[in-house]
Amino acid sequence: MTCDGHSLRHNALVYGSADEYVARSVAFLREGLAAGEGAIVANTRPGLAALREALGPDAAAVTFVDVSEAYTRPARTLAAYHAVYAGQLQKTPSLRAVADVQFGPDPGEWDLWTGYEAVFNRSFGHLPAWVLCTYNMNGLPDPVLEGVWRTHPEVLAGDAWHTSEHYEDANLVLRRITPEPVPLPGLRPMPFGRDLEEFRERLASEAVRDGTTHARVLDLLLAATEVATNAVAFGGGVEEVRVGRAGGRFVCEIVDRGGGFDDPSAGYLAPRNGSGAGLWVARQLTWQIDFFRSPDGFTARIWL
Amino acid sequence: MSRAERLTRDQERDLVIAAEAGDPAACRELVEAFLPAIGGLARRFPGGIGVERQELVQEGVAGLLFAARRYDSGLGTPFWAYASFWVRKAMQELVAELTRPVALSDRAVRGLAHMRTARTDHLRIHGTEPTLAELSRATGLTPAQLESLRALERTPRGIEQPLEAHGEAAATVGDAIVDPLAEQAYDQVLDDLEIRAVHDSVGRLAERERVVIEAHYGLGRPAQTLKEIGGSLGLTAERARQIEAGALSKLREALARPAPDGRLASEGPAAY
Numbered sequence: 069m070t071c072d073g074h075s076l077r078h079n080a081l082v083y084g085s086a087d088e089y090v091a092r093s094v095a096f097l098r099e100g101l102a103a104g105e106g107a108i109v110a111n112t113r114p115g116l117a118a119l120r121e122a123l124g125p126d127a128a129a130v131t132f133v134d135v136s137e138a139y140t141r142p143a144r145t146l147a148a149y150h151a152v153y154a155g156q157l158q159k160t161p162s163l164r165a166v167a168d169v170q171f172g173p174d175p176g177e178w179d180l181w182t183g184y185e186a187v188f189n190r191s192f193g194h195l196p197a198w199v200l201c202t203y204n205m206n207g208l209p210d211p212v213l214e215g216v217w218r219t220h221p222e223v224l225a226g227d228a229w230h231t232s233e234h235y236e237d238a239n240l241v242l243r244r245i246t247p248e249p250v251p252l253p254g255l256r257p258m259p260f261g262r263d264l265e266e267f268r269e270r271l272a273s274e275a276v277r278d279g280t281t282h283a284r285v286l287d288l289l290l291a292a293t294e295v296a297t298n299a300v301a302f303g304g305g306v307e308e309v310r311v312g313r314a315g316g317r318f319v320c321e322i323v324d325r326g327g328g329f330d331d332p333s334a335g336y337l338a339p340r341n342g343s344g345a346g347l348w349v350a351r352q353l354t355w356q357i358d359f360f361r362s363p364d365g366f367t368a369r370i371w372l
Numbered sequence: 373m374s375r376a377e378r379l380t381r382d383q384e385r386d387l388v389i390a391a392e393a394g395d396p397a398a399c400r401e402l403v404e405a406f407l408p409a410i411g412g413l414a415r416r417f418p419g420g421i422g423v424e425r426q427e428l429v430q431e432g433v434a435g436l437l438f439a440a441r442r443y444d445s446g447l448g449t450p451f452w453a454y455a456s457f458w459v460r461k462a463m464q465e466l467v468a469e470l471t472r473p474v475a476l477s478d479r480a481v482r483g484l485a486h487m488r489t490a491r492t493d494h495l496r497i498h499g500t501e502p503t504l505a506e507l508s509r510a511t512g513l514t515p516a517q518l519e520s521l522r523a524l525e526r527t528p529r530g531i532e533q534p535l536e537a538h539g540e541a542a543a544t545v546g547d548a549i550v551d552p553l554a555e556q557a558y559d560q561v562l563d564d565l566e567i568r569a570v571h572d573s574v575g576r577l578a579e580r581e582r583v584v585i586e587a588h589y590g591l592g593r594p595a596q597t598l599k600e601i602g603g604s605l606g607l608t609a610e611r612a613r614q615i616e617a618g619a620l621s622k623l624r625e626a627l628a629r630p631a632p633d634g635r636l637a638s639e640g641p642a643a644y
Contacts, residue, residue, distance in 0.1 A: 112461075114468040136465065137434075137495055140441040147627075173457040176447035272589035282591035284393045289589065290623055315446055316385045345628035352627055355392075372393070 077198040078189050079229075080220035081166075082205050082213065089115075089202055090122045092224065093166045096200055100164035101129055106156040108165040110149070111202075112136045115168055131156060139170035142184035143336060143351035146191050150338045153197055162196035169201055171212050179245040182215035186241035187336045189219070194340050200224070242332035249360045249369065255310035255321060260296075267296055267309070271320060274311045280318050280372065287353040288372050292320050294346035295357070295368045299324035307365045317355060318372040328366030334359060379405060384451050391440040402440060403433050409452055410436060413460050423470050427485055428463050434492050435462030483521050486511050580605065581619035584612055 081096075083089040097107045097119075109119050110133040120127045131152070138148050149167075156163045171181050185201065192199070203216050205225075217223060217234040218241060224230075258274055261267050268289050275285045299306045303324025310321040335347030335357065350370070351357055358369040379387065387405070390398030403410075407429070414428035439455035470485060490510035494502035504515045511518070577585065583605065587596045596604075602612035 113465045117469070136462070137438045137441075137492070140438070172442065172454070174444075174447060174449050174454050176449065177442075177444060180444075269589065269595070272591075273595065276590055281390070281393055281395050282586070285589060285591055286585065286623075290620065290627070293620070294624075316382070316389045339628050349624055349627040 074196055076192045076195050078220055079222045079224065080201045080203060080216045082203045082216060082223060082225040084205050086118065090118050093119055094122045097130060097164055097166060098126060101126060104160065106160035106163035108133060108152060108156055108163060110135045110165060110167040135170060141355065142180065145184060146336060146338065147352050153195055165197060165199045167199055167201050171208060178212050182219060183242050183245050185215065185219035186238040187333050190238045190333050191336050191338050239332050246332060249358050252314045252319060254314055255312040255319060258309045258311045260306045260309050264293060264296055268293060275318055278313060278318050284372055291350035291353040291370055294350040295322050295370060298346060302326060303366060320370045322368045323365040326366055328361055385445040388440045388443055388445060388451055391437065399437060403436060406436055406452060410459055413456065414463060417463060417467060421467060421471050423467050427466060430489060431462045431466040432459045435459035483513060483517065487518060487521050577619050581615055584615045585619055588616055
């Protein structure tokens with residue numbers, strides 16, 4: 069198997085031991101280096117050290133990336149990887165990467181990172197990259213390992229590549245794992261104002277009054293501006309704005325008059341020619357953004 | 373009863389969310405609340421492995437703050453039940469790094485740890501990889517020394533491996549270090565956090581842009597009109613509006629493009 073040099077190949081390696089992880093990763097990367105591709109290893113420090121040692125002199129041509137603190141929220145992790153891949157692709161026409169996803173201990177968040185793996189296929193679909201995500205079959209829970217086959221079209225397991233029969237479109241996975249939004253009765257209405265500038269002023273005032281730190285107010289203003297700009301440009305205008313605290317976070321709901329969209333990947337696609345970066349920016353700056361239709365209209369709910 | 377145990381679930385949630393948002397006071401309070409628990413995990417590591425208690429605690433603090441950035445209070449998991457995994461993981465990775473079998477001078481090992489801590493702190497505070505110059509400023513090491521340290525790569529060794537240090541049988545760190553020293557380590561960690569105060573996004577703009585944004589939106593001061601801001605800067609209101617629009621645009625564009633240095637930032641956007 070080879071990378072076609074034009075688009076993403078997003079595969080998984082399910083390994084049974086540290087030795088297997090090292091041996092298969094090194095073989096994968098060396099094959100790419102021999103073909104003139106860039107090579108990236110993303111893992112925590114011990115994993116990086118093991119691969120660096122095994123690669124020997126070849127390590128000099130490999131970019132090692134410590135991901136110890138990178139996996140906070142999927143949108144931020146995607147943005148971080150995008151930066152690394154874009155940097156590498158300035159030096160080589162294509163790249164190979166071995167990446168270790170950091171699933172945490174809480175079963176409640178496994179779906180979140182499975183969703184991240186699913187949307188990775190769309191987010192970087194345009195990049196000439198072959199990414200091998202690594203999963204320890206002896207160290208990860210079954211639901212996570214089952215998710216591997218839903219989010220990677222091809223999986224290297226045992227001694228062979230397997231085409232996954234369970235692979236699903238990213239949006240299908242995202243829809244399944246996204247809970248139905250519930251009303252937030254504690255929010256209060258906020259007049260939108262004459263234009264985006266007045267909207268930002270009012271929103272800043274509400275957020276400051278609510279005790280939001282200054283740095284986060286600016287994040288909110290940037291994110292809400294992107295969402296409100298979409299509502300004005302494509303949603304027939306802003307119908308209603310609601311703000312307040314919910315679940316300990318500052319929340320801003322922007323309801324527009326349009327039909328909305330039905331794309332759970334919205335805001336997760338890395339910037340590329342022909343696509344806007346507004347929601348990509350907004351997702352990076354916030355905890356979560358939900359898009360849903362309600363009796364009031366198409367709603368964007370921003371959780372700071 | 374520890375401070376963490378005295379927090380109600382709502383207080384704990386609000387504290388974690390404020391820390392996730394980068395509020396330095398909340399970070400400090402969160403660390404103070406969970407420091408006894410972090411220290412408890414640090415004491416479980418075997419002694420005589422060349423890793424000091426303070427280093428384990430500091431790494432544990434970094435793990436705690438990472439957990440805060442990732443913790444979803446909506447799932448209902450008690451914070452420590454969630455965060456302890458990341459605290460222990462961070463400590464384990466430090467031990468693996470510092471107990472590699474290739475012999476290094478003690479000075480080099482400490483230099484590596486110092487460099488790694490400075491890098492972690494920079495990532496946590498700025499969300500970007502530090503440059504060599506920034507690392508140099510933070511550690512007091514020269515760029516050449518840092519380059520040499522970066523080149524040092526050896527194989528990790530499992531923490532369960534029997535170890536001896538200085539000819540003495542391994543003992544637990546907790547056996548060797550009494551509580552007052554732990555408190556001292558804790559204070560040093562907090563001082564470090566305090567010194568490296570969290571810089572907000574606006575702080576990365578040019579001075580005039582920062583003044584306009586902060587003044588217009590009332591960040592840390594009463595909000596002013598663009599006319600008032602322009603007056604204080606010797607500009608027209610329209611010019612102040614243009615500066616503000618340019619600053620917002622600059623922030624947005626920086627977020628949409630990849631980082632110039634191609635490093636993986638811990639916190640999304642690589643640089644403003």
